[in-house]
Amino acid sequence: MVLVFVEHERAELDELSLQALTFARGYAGGEPVDAVVAGEGAAEAAGALGAHGVATVHVAEHDALADGYAPQAWARAVAQLAERLAPAAVIAAGSDRGHELAAHAAVMTGGALAANCVAATPGEPALVTRQRWGGSLLEEARLHGPMKLLTVAAHAVEAQPAAGGEAAVEAFTPELRPEDLLVRVSERVDTSTGGISLADAPVVVSGGRGVGSAEGFAALEELAGLLGGVVGCSRAVTMAGWRPHTDQVGQTGTKISPDIYIPCGISGATQHMAGCKGAKKVLAINNDPEAPIMAGADYAVIGDVNEVVPAITAELRRVQEG
C-alpha cells in the first residue's frame, strides 16, 4: 500500500496532489493507494477521492487540526498513520506544503526522504530520479530503510482520473504534542493585489526611482487598479525601501510576462530588463528619451511620471464612466 498526503483548499483538491496520486498509482503497481487529508473541509475532500483511485481515505480529526495548516501537527498525524499502516512509501506533492510536511514526517519517523522525484521504482532500496537545481540536473538516488518518503516534482506527471468507486473513509485521531502547534495558520489575509500575483498579472505598472517617493506609488496603484493589474517596481525602489522586495521586477526579483507592461520612471538597467523580457507590449513613461527602457518599448511617453500617470488615469476614468 502507498499512502499519499493530499492537499485541498476547503475541500477543493489541489492539482499537484492529483499529480501525486497519479504518480503513486504507478509506484504502487496495482497495490492499493490510500490518502490522508486534514484541515477544514477534509471530510468533503475525502468523498471526492474515490474518483482518483484512492482505496481508503484517512481523515485526521483533532480539534487543533480543524483551524488550518500547522506543518508539524499535520506531519505528526501523517507520521503516526504511516507508522501504524507501514506503507511501501509516503508520497506528497512537490508543493511548499508537501515538502514541508514530508520533511517533518521524515524526521519524526526516522525515514528517508527524496524530494522532487520525477520517477521512482519500488524495492529495497527504492530507486528514484529527482530534480536538482530547479530542474536543470537530474539525480539518481537510492532510498534505504523501512520508511520511505517521496515528494513528486511539480508537473512531472499529468494528473489522470482513475476508474474506481467510492473510497472507504476512516477517521483517526493523532496524538499531538504541544510543540507541534507552535507554527500554525492564525489568520488569513487577502493580499492588496486582490489575489493576482506579480508573475501572473496580465497588466503590470512598475515604478522606478523616477517616481520620487514611496507616496508617489499611490498614482501607480490607482492606474493598475483601473487596468486590472498590479504594481511592480525596480531594484532601486526596493533598495530605497519604498516597496517590498516581493514587488521587485528583475533578475533578482520576479520575472513577469504580462500582456501590457508599463514601466514608469525606470531607466531599464539590464538587471530590470532580465525580469520583464516576457512582456508582450511595453509602454514606457520616462523623461529621458535616451533611457535604455526606450529601446525595448513598443510605445513611449516622454515626460514626468508624476504628470503623465495621473493624466492617463483621469482619461481612463472618463472613458470608463462615459
Place this chain on the structure above:
Amino acid sequence: MAASLVSAAALAAALIVAGTLFTRRARLLVRLLQMGKPPGIERSDAVPDRVRQEAVVVLGQRKLLQRALPGVMHALIFWGFIVLFPTIVMAMIAIVDREATLPWLGGQEWFALLSDVFAVLVLVGVATALWIRKVVRPARFEGSHLGEADLILALISAIVITLLLWHASRVALGLNEYDAGAAPMANALSGLFGDGSVTEVLERVFVWAHVLLILGFLAYLPHSKHLHIMSAAVNVYFGRTRARGRLEPLQFDEEAPEEDMRFGIGTVEDLTWKQMMDAFSCTECGRCQDACPAYATDKRLSPKLLIMGVRDHLFAEGPKALAAHETDGAYDGPPIAGTSVPEESIWDCVTCGACVRECPVNIEHIDHIVDLRRHLVMVDSSFPAEAEPMLRDVERQSNPWGKPQAERAAWAEGLGVRVLEPGDPVPEILYWVGCAASFDERAQTSARSTAKLLQAAGVDFAILGPAEACNGDPARRMGNEYVFQAYAEQNVETLNEAGVRRIVASCPHCFNTLANEYPDFGGRYEVVHHSELLAELVREGRLSPAASEQAITYHDSCYLARHNDVLEAPRELAAVVGQPIEMARSGRRTFCCGAGGAHMWMEERAKPINEERVREAAATGAETLAVACPFCTVMLDDGVKGTGGDMRVADVATLLAEAVESGGGAGSGAVSRD
C-alpha cells in the same frame, strides 16, 4: 656544588612540566593538521618567493607597518624577542651555575647593549599596546578576546622586567661578564641593589622568576590566540605568492580516491591544512574587519569573526573527528556553516580581498568563504534565492542575464569589428569582451570605445562573438564550482582551437579568471586589461588624446588593483584625459563597489556599499568618476543616482575615446583600419 645540583634538578623538572604541557597541545594541533585535506593549489613551489615573503612579511613586518603606531608597537616587541632569545639560554645556564653564561656571546658588549636597549623597547611596545587597547580602543577589536590580550601583555612585561632586574642585580654583584657601561639600563637599575647577601638572594629570585615566566608562557602559548608566534611564520610561508585572485580548484575527477573528494567545507573534516593553519594564526587584531566593505555597511560579516568561528569549531569538533577516526568510526558532526559561522555572513562577502591584503599573518579568508559557499550551493542547495536565476542563466544561456547568446556581438554592429570564425588567421590580440560589456547597455559604451580606439591605433584584433561564453566567475564566486569548471573547459577549448596567445579583457573579473584561473584548466595566455593595452598605445604615440580640465577621480576595481596589481595604467589614462584626484582609499587599499563575489546578482541588506563609495568619490570634488570595470560602472552609476549626486561615471576607455576624438584621432604613423 650541591646547590647547583638542586637547581639543575629543579630546572629540569620545570622544563619537563612546561614541555609536557606544551607538547600535549602541540601534538593535538599537528594531528589536526594531518587530518587536513590537501589544498587545491601547490603551496610548496617557488621557494625563493616564499623565502622573500617570509623576510618581508614576518621579519620585515611589512603588513603590520601599514598602520604606523600599532605596526611600530608590534615590531618593537617582535624584534625585541628575537634579539632577547639568547638571554633565555643564558638565564637557564645561570640557574645551574651563576658564574657561567653562553660562551662568547655572553661576554660581548654589543650584545649586552642590544639586549638592554631592546628590553626597554619591548616595554615601550607593551606600553603602546596598552595605550592603544585601553585609551584609543579602536573598533577593530570588537568581538576579540580582550582579557586574553591583557594577560599576554602582562606576561610579556613581567618577562622583560624580571630580565632587566636580573641583569641589574648581576651588575650590582659584579657578575657581569661585560663592561657594565655597555648595558646602561641594567647599570642604572643596579643602583637599587647593594652587593650584600640580600642582592644575592634577589638575583636568584629574578632569574628563577624570569625562567618560570618564560616556561609558563610556553605552556600557555598553544592554548591561546598567541599561538600565532609559532604558526604565523608557517602560514606566511605557505600563502599565495602570486596570482592572488586565483581560487583553489576542486577536484571533480571521478578517478580520484573518495577521501580526497571534497565539495568545499561542510564539517571540520573538509578543512584543508592551510585553512587550519589560517585559523591557528589569527590573533584577532581585526585589521580585516576594519577594511571589510560588508562590515563597514552593517552586514553580518566580519572576516575576523568568521575565521575565529572556524577556529573555535576546529578546536571543538576536531578532537571528536580524530577520536572517531581512531576507533574506525565515521565522524558525523555538525556543519560549520550555520553553527560556528552564520550562513548570512558567508553570503555577505564581495570577495574584494581587502581582508586578505590587510592580514599581517596572511590568512586567506576568501578560500574559507568560497569553500563554505561551495558546500552550501553544491551539497545543500542553500543559497540566497534571488541568485538562482543568475546561476540558471549562466548555466543555460552562457551569460548571467539570460540574454540570447546569438546577440553577444550586437554591441559591435556597424563598427566593423572582426568576429573570429574557425580557420581564420589568429589576430595579434583577441578582445575578450565579457558578458557585461556585451549585454549591459551601460557597459557596452566601454566596449564600443575600446574597439574604436584599437581600430584608430591600428591594432589587429578580433572578438569571438557568440563563441565567447561567460568565464564562469559569478558561478564560481557564488560557490557553483561545477558550472564554473564546465565553462573554463569550454572556453579554454575555444581559445586553444583558435590558436589565441594574447588576450585583452575589458572586465577585471574575466581578466582575473583568464589570467590566473584558466591555467589550471590548460589555458595559458598573455592576458592584459584594456586599460593596460590602451595606456601602452598612448605611450607609443599611437593614440593622441587631448587632456581636458575635468577633475577625475579613479576608482580601483578590486580585481584589478588588489588581486592583480594593475594600478598605474588606468591612472596614466586618467592623467592624459583630465586632472586626476585620488580618493582617500585607493590603489591596493581600494573600497569595493559592492558587485564582487556574485553580489551583482544578490540583494543587498543594510547600507548599500556602492553609495558609501560614491560619497567618498564625491568628497574629492571630481566631476567624473573613472572606472575600469563594467560592474563598477553599473554599481557606482546606481550609487550616484541613489545619493542624488551628479558625478559622471565612465570607463577610462570611454574617456580616452572622447579625448582622442577631440585631440584629432590617432597618433602619427598609425594606420586606421576604416
